[in-house]
Amino acid sequence: MLYFDFGCDMESVVLQLQRECLDSSVPILDILRKALVVARKLLLVDAQAWIEKELNGYQSGDARPPHRLLTGQIRVRNPYHGWQPLIFDDPVEANYLSKCFSGQPIGELEHLIKSGDGLLEFPFDPATLKRLMGGMDLPLPPTRILDRASMRGILDAVRNMLLEWTLKLENDGIMGEGLGFTSEEKEAASHGHYTINYNAPVANSQIQQGSYGSKQSISIAPSDFQALGEFIANLKSQIRELQLDPADNAQLNADADGVDSQLASPRPNRMVIEQLMKSITNILEGCTGSLLASGFLNRLAGLGS
Secondary structure, eight states: OOOOOOOSOOOBHHHHHHHHHHOTTSOHHHHHHHHHHHHHHTTOHHHHHHHHHHHHOOOTTSOOOGGGEEEOEEEEEETTTEEEEOOOSOHHHHHHHTEEEOOSOHHHHHHHHHTOSSEEEEOOOHHHHHHHHHTOSSOOOEEEEEEGGGGHHHHHHHHHHHHHHHHHHHHTTOOOBBTBOOHHHHHHHHTSOOOOOOOOOSOOOOOOSSOOOOOOOOOOOGGGHHHHHHHHHHHHHHGGGGOOOHHHHHHHHHHHHHHHHHHHSSSOOHHHHHHHHHHHHHHHHTSTTOHHHHHHHHHHHTTOO
8 A cells, every 4th residue: 555645844935035035046037936926925016016027127107226226437438549437517417327227127137147248338318418419529429337247236136125025924924835825824914014115216227238218307497496495495404304214314415415506506407406306206205104295295296397
């Protein structure tokens, strides 16, 4: 007579994910796919939405998570001397334009990193390109240059966020067996907070190697500059009362100082001001439940068009 032993337990899918997050040889694409299964089976809508963005890529109008924001070097290719830096009179504008947002699907990013050494280009949109070249003595098309290896930080950040997510699930007793979860685990998940949180940064360009594309943010007319200055002064006096985390607090102060600097300039740069205000808006929108932040957002609605 034959006997079959069904007593051995299947490994928890949450523990599997933790082990794979700790193993750098496991592709982050595979980890995300398994995490998507967990999020869907537990009906964790916010986590599922974030995972799908990482898998499928970020589209125009999506929130831009800061772990995908990179800083490139703005360069022009001189036909005789090769790549050379583009010098800016305005450091705020230079800092803004150096930001590059990588919205590609995570699988494409893994492939880019593994496909070889060398540099990547983050082209400017046609309008920015034309404006920059219009101010040059020798109009050479500028671009942003980034070392391919520096993009590994995106994959590491995704891996770390997923690890933190699974640790919280484990801490609350939501483990799973194989790829299944009990009704008790699903019920517990429905009452918890298992969102993979992020705040939106300023830039929104895509990694490319030949084409261009981006979009404008909120519009601030020159006639609004006086009212904007009053808004920024009021905001800076109450930033502490918003009780932001240290990173958001530092970013909001930096953005507000940047707007002040532009407004004090003889020739304020509207594009820089609009992008700084977009960053300020994103941070304020993250202050859910704050009446003070809501009041600032209502005032902003009257400034932008």
